Each structure stands twice: as structure tokens, then as C-alpha cells.
Amino acid sequence: MKFVDEIKKGLNTKYIGKKIYHFAEVNSTNDMAKKLADKCEDGSVVIADVQKRGKGRLGREWISPSGGIYLSIFLKPRIDPSTAPRLTLTFGLAVAKTIRKLGLDAKIKWPNDILINGKKVSGILTEADVNNNINYIIAGIGIDANVDIDTFPIELQYSATSLNRELKKPVNRVELIRELLEEIEKYYDIYFQDYHKIFDEWRSLSDTIGRVVEIKTQKELIIGEAVGVDLEGELLVELSDGTLKKIIAGECIYME
Structure with missing residues (x-):
């Protein structure tokens, strides 16, 4: 069964992940989502097995070897552009909740890093195409799932971790992607219904407040x-x- 078919089998979402573009290798899933913008529907997902030039915050590179989860979600929210930063909190909360379902104590480091035992396991990069209104938002998510941290640059080995290292066993990437897309849709819907719920849950998982x-x-x-x-x-x-x-x-x- 193809990778995309495996993800869609049992995927319990209304719109996120109904269209999935899968690539063996791209420079960046966010950049690929931008290239596919004319084709993308609300909730389309771009997934790559490897990113050659994964994008982190502040122009940094996100190390993206085989075994990780690298995806971007294409969304067309009808919101005031001034409230768009709230979506970064929303996506960060959804990723943290997904990882916590594995039994790991994932916390959120402001603004958009997910930590386990003080080490980074995931990051979120939200980009938007805006004029007077938001044309689209792309939520890029990287998770160090089944990756060997020892192959990372030495300066990152002390500050990064992976799910397989923390769990002492590999994770099922297909199941985790499916769970992630479901959590993203769940909290994205809550964003429009009761943002204060997201705000309160985000604060409860904050690793930064008080430091x-x-x-x-x-x-x-x-x-x-x-x-x-x-x-x-x-x-x-x-x-x-x-x-x-x-x-x-x-x-x-x-x-x-």
C-alpha cells in the first residue's frame, strides 16, 4: 500500500489531509506548498521523507534526515491578518498534544518549539500570503521521529532529541502523521469556536513561563x-x- 493511502486509511478528519502530496525529497515542504498553492485545497498536506533545506525560524536550517516527519498544511482561514499569530499557538498546542499521546511529557517553548526533557523534538514554522486579507497560511511542522540525533551537528546533539530516543523504540510514522492531522484539525476548529480554550491549554503546557x-x-x-x-x-x-x-x-x- 502506498504511503499516502496508508495515512488516509482510518484518517478521521473532515478536510485536513483529504488531499496529500507526497515527495521523497524536497528542499522544503513549506516552499513546495507555496509552489502548489494554485492546486491546493483548504486542508491540503505536503509531506516529504527528506528535506534538503528544511526551514526553521529566523532563517535557520531544520536538519531533516530520513525517519523524521516533515509536512506542511495549507489552510485558507477567513480571519483578520492581525489575529494570525494566534494560529502559531494553535498549531504548537496540537503538536504537543499529539506527542503527549505517546506518553511523553512534551512542553512548549515560546514561540513554537516542542521540548521533551528540555530538548527540542519538534518545531513549527507558520508562513502566510497576505495582502489586505489572508490568501493562505502554511503551517510547516517538523518532528524528529525515528532519527539518529548522533548524526546531527555536534552543537545540536546536546539540545535536540527524537521520539525513538525518548521511547527507546521506533514510532509508527504513518500512525503519528494520522494522529497529528486529526489533532491539528481538532484545535484549528476550536480556534474559531473558543480561542480562549486553546490559550489556556497552551499556557498549561508552557515550558517558558516562569523562567x-x-x-x-x-x-x-x-x-x-x-x-x-x-x-x-x-x-x-x-x-x-x-x-x-x-x-x-x-x-x-x-x-x-
């Missing part, structure tokens, strides 16, 4: 205690003088 952090933005370096996030996903950092700083985007480093 002393260093945030590198394009303009400045900020050090303080992460005391929360607002509804738009901005990190709230209390500085040493008691000032509260809102951070839209940046690299978050734990200081402790």
Missing part, C-alpha cells in the same frame, strides 16, 4: 522573567526594573 530568559530580537537583547503570554502569542517579560515588555518575535534562550 529567566534572554530574548534576541532584530533590534535588541532583552533579559528578564517570562511571566506570561498575551492572547496574540506575544511573550510578556518582566525586566529587572519591573517594566513589562511585550515581545512579538525573537530567539528565546533560557538563563537557568
Whole structure:
């Protein structure tokens, strides 16, 4: 049975994953989804076995060897562009919940990394095509499933992990992708019905709130205690003088 057919068999979704494009190798699933934008329906999914130039946040490369899960979900939400950052929280929560179903204590590091025992196992990169309205959003998700972390660059081996390392056995990629697509649809639907539920669940799984952090933005370096996030996903950092700083985007480093 073909890989896509295996995923669709038993997939319990209304629209996400009804159309799946599968590639053995691409530069990036997000880039491929953009190329296929004219063909993609709401909920279409692009999956690759390997990414040659996987995309992480802030222009970084996402190491994407065989055995991982690399997919992008194409969506056409009718929302105000100003509320689009809420979707990053939504997708991050769905990925964390999927991994937690494996019995692993997955937590969310602001803004969009999933950690197990303090090590990164997954990342989400959300990109949008916007003019006055949102034409489409692409949610790129990478999960280190059955990958050998020891083959990663040495600087990443201490900060990354994989599902098979944590579980001490391989995971079924087809079943995990199916579960992931179902969770994405579940929380994406909740996003439109009761966003506060997503917000509360995200905070309950936050690994960042309560920590002393260093945030590198394009303009400045900020050090303080992460005391929360607002509804738009901005990190709230209390500085040493008691000032509260809102951070839209940046690299978050734990200081402790």
C-alpha cells in the first residue's frame, strides 16, 4: 500500500489531509506548498521523507534526515491578518498534544518549539500570503521521529532529541502523521469556536513561563522573567526594573 493511502486509511478528519502530496525529497515542504498553492485545497498536506533545506525560524536550517516527519498544511482561514499569530499557538498546542499521546511529557517553548526533557523534538514554522486579507497560511511542522540525533551537528546533539530516543523504540510514522492531522484539525476548529480554550491549554503546557530568559530580537537583547503570554502569542517579560515588555518575535534562550 502506498504511503499516502496508508495515512488516509482510518484518517478521521473532515478536510485536513483529504488531499496529500507526497515527495521523497524536497528542499522544503513549506516552499513546495507555496509552489502548489494554485492546486491546493483548504486542508491540503505536503509531506516529504527528506528535506534538503528544511526551514526553521529566523532563517535557520531544520536538519531533516530520513525517519523524521516533515509536512506542511495549507489552510485558507477567513480571519483578520492581525489575529494570525494566534494560529502559531494553535498549531504548537496540537503538536504537543499529539506527542503527549505517546506518553511523553512534551512542553512548549515560546514561540513554537516542542521540548521533551528540555530538548527540542519538534518545531513549527507558520508562513502566510497576505495582502489586505489572508490568501493562505502554511503551517510547516517538523518532528524528529525515528532519527539518529548522533548524526546531527555536534552543537545540536546536546539540545535536540527524537521520539525513538525518548521511547527507546521506533514510532509508527504513518500512525503519528494520522494522529497529528486529526489533532491539528481538532484545535484549528476550536480556534474559531473558543480561542480562549486553546490559550489556556497552551499556557498549561508552557515550558517558558516562569523562567529567566534572554530574548534576541532584530533590534535588541532583552533579559528578564517570562511571566506570561498575551492572547496574540506575544511573550510578556518582566525586566529587572519591573517594566513589562511585550515581545512579538525573537530567539528565546533560557538563563537557568
